[in-house]
Amino acid sequence: MSARRGAGPLAPAEAWFAGRGWRPFPFQREVWSAYLAGESGLIHAATGTGKTYAAWWGPLLERLAEPPPEPRRGGRKQPAAEPLRVLWVTPLRALAADTAAALRAPLEELGLPWAVETRTGDTPAGARARQRRLLPTALVTTPESLTLLLTREDARELFRELRCVVVDEWHELLGGKRGVQTELALARLRRFSPGLRTWGVSATLGNLEEALRALLGTGDGGRVVRGLLPKPVVVDALIPDEVERFPWAGHLGTRMLPQVVEAVEEAGTSLLFTNTRSQTESWYRALLEARPDWAGAIALHHGSLDRGARDWVEAGLREGRLKCVVATSTLDLGVDFAPVERVLQLGSPKGVGRLLQRAGRSGHSPGRESRVTCIPTNVLELLEVAAAREAILAGRVESRPPAERPLDVLVQHLVTVALGGGFRAGELLEEVRSTHVYRELEDDEWRWALDFVTRGGPALTAYPEYSRVVERDGCYRVEDPRIARMHRMAVGTIVSDGQVQVRYLRGPALGSVEETFIARLRPGDRFVFGGKTLEFVRVRDMKAWVRRASGTRGTIPRWMGSRLSLSTELARAIRARLDEARRGEYRGPEMEAVRPVLELQARWSRIPAEGELLVERTRTREGHHLFVFPFEGRLVHEGLAALLAYRISRVRPISFTLAVNDYGLELLSPGPAPLEEALAAGLLSPHGLAEDVPAALNAAELARRQFREIARVAGLVFPGYPRAGKSARQLQASSGLFFDVLQRYDPGNRLLDQAHREVLERQLERSRLGRTLERLSAERVAVVETRRPTPLAFPLLVDRARQTVSSESLADRVRRMQLPLERAADREAAAR
């Protein structure tokens, strides 16, 4: 290295940093040098540690080493911005504006005629039109908006000058279909611009090397650059007073409110994270009711609120105007909110990485540590807090395994590329196989996907009316403008229920709620949204029209969304804590607090030891219950419950409904289940899984449920379809109906295979299910008859979302059933 600073290729960056009284970190220099040497890689750094400039200055330095821009010519005020060179992909469109601002900061001083713009679902029509003619030098965008650009006929031209793609928060995309979509887009861009360099930015992950491979594809090289590691994190909990007096199973609701108010009061600025949008609404309301003087000083933030409202909240946080913001994961990521001193987490974080990420939103002032305080929503969650702290201390952070060649995303991509200038089969196959996710794509899978978009089914069937993608002289294109329009509207892999915009009769839009919620409202009903009480007036033009209502009472909408499952790391840590408790060892305030509940569990049943599977058998008015406690997280339990029910139902005809949570599962049947016979016949055996698991998944209709997402991504079901009118309504069918029709008339359809595979791998984490059975089959099974549901069993008992597995005929089952006449009956039952 040259001793003379200022002459090397990094000099302009050093100078710019020095001008601000900063010095580049060694990892930033490493990235810049690697970039200039033509390398790609993955930067692994905590939020707020300079990762943005680590990735951004490479392209800047490269440009500065080239001839300076031409001097301004006489008549023009500004030279035209240089063509697109850098793409910056971010998972949250909410981050785009802040990122663009950070990227713009050095430009003027450097005298570079570069334009930095954003393009997301929030980009106004005017900017889109301008971008249709000319893209900026650097474009900040989302995977979905990037894919939309790839559907443009002139896609190849657009990206010709592209030098660098930065994928921000890669860990958020990896592991899901948005990550797959990004991998395919990157492969396309590499084809357009062969020297393209790709840099990813990721938080702590258990599988960084794999994350790098997924980002770079099958090409050689690439390096992982370790940035600054997160600061030490303090994890604690608000402990409910007098735990004995709380319902150990039910929700604490907002009973913890006084302590939360106190915690918010103490901190200058705090973030209160919840796991659902509904919780955000109810806690915001509760805080305001407790402290009316905080009106204007606290706010809420979630993904269904209108963009303007979210912007206002984010700005308020940055400027330190807000005392507390109640938020969902929409504030997990992104630029720093420096004033945040304390993070509160409502309910279980479910995973170690997630808790670390949220904790990292606090403590950016020098000399401060990151602190996260968990607020239990039921007493047993204290166990999870203790377990999470232990896992953080031991440095055990989860991995995010990338998805395995989902054909629905491939099908969507084929149409995207057919629109974006068309493709030749051999060339595109090679390109698709250059991604990590499809590196082992088989010839017949590829053939099937190609047939699916060109013929609508297996090669032997002829459907002359079908022409999504048309082949002429070896080139595949979309010719029907209606199909092109439908595809552009449906691009993406984020699946949600139909959304309805909520709008004042005379006034602005407030955000959106799910159609199913609005469908249950009658004019005059009140509901709470965005922290306001609203009166529902009517639905018209796919909008829910409302007016402001007085008072504070109203239903809170529920948004669907997958329920998070406990990670393996956390599950293991919980089993260890329980084993200690069984031996009478209660370490730390959370374990002390939960002690009375666990002692009750020990008295009524037992606390499962390591190496022991606890099964509780109880009879109630509802029927015969089997509660099984593997402590493996709800996803594994879902598959396991289906499997156990299926295996028991083979002993003799019986019907079960199933419930699961993170700790265990419940099989409920009208009559007693032949548990002993089933155990003797190998109920927990890992043998025969290959046959039993698919049968069990079918019986519990798990694959049918998973098909919802696949049908949407593969273009069978269309998302809410604005301005579509009558002709579109004739194209509506539910994914369940598609699943049934495919199963019956095209059982070889690979999207069905994919549904099974996804349930197994993604939903149930097949390897985890297999490992769990290996473990359980070696364990001692402790069957305990209990007189009433125990503290561990009760939360399962009250879970109302249930699957059915039965070996009885449908008609036999139907004969024992009734038709509830009115909804009042449901409400009454729910209240019991």
Added chain:
Amino acid sequence: MSDAVVELRGERLRLLPERAAFWEGTGTLLAADLHWGKAAAFRASGVAVPGGGTADDLARLSGALERTGARRLVLLGDLFHARAGRTAAVLDAARAWRARHPAVEVVLVPGNHDRHAGPPPPGLELRVVPEGTAEPPFVLAHHPEPSAAGYVLAGHLHPGVVLRGAARMRQRLPCFWLGAEVGVLPAFGGFTGLAEVRPRGGDRVWVVAGEEVVEVPPGPGRA
């Protein structure tokens, strides 16, 4: 196959697991919402739905005609799903089905889909009658609206109910929903969805449970 029999205004109506009803007194088979060519209409818009459904539906319709020995078939609306679905393959299959039952008179009460799909194609030998045609004691309709002219037999809704039972069992099934003035048939077409209906006191409901039609007792149910 196990049918259910109900007496309505003095006439015997058999409710069939084929998702159709048989009016014994006049030898009439009634079926609603067949939605022929729905899969083809989807395909024409680039949605890859496999064929085979129409052939199955036609076979089931033939089966019901032959099993009951019906002399007449009344279609209560939405025979064709959409104009784009009237492809050569669908029409050929429909005509071949028709040729199998030359002695059966076929009557169509047009539904909302039929209006968009256009007039019935030639070769189907069917007679179109207006909605609300009275055949005492019944009125033939597509839309389930009460009529002064008699008890209305209709479709349109694709009715289904959710049943509940012990151990929190829950089952969603297509149904026949017979109220005081209007009776609604389940959708006949295989590629059609269900709309959950909420019967009121006094209504009677039969569900199609596989090969059987089972009357379900109304009750508070245990949720």
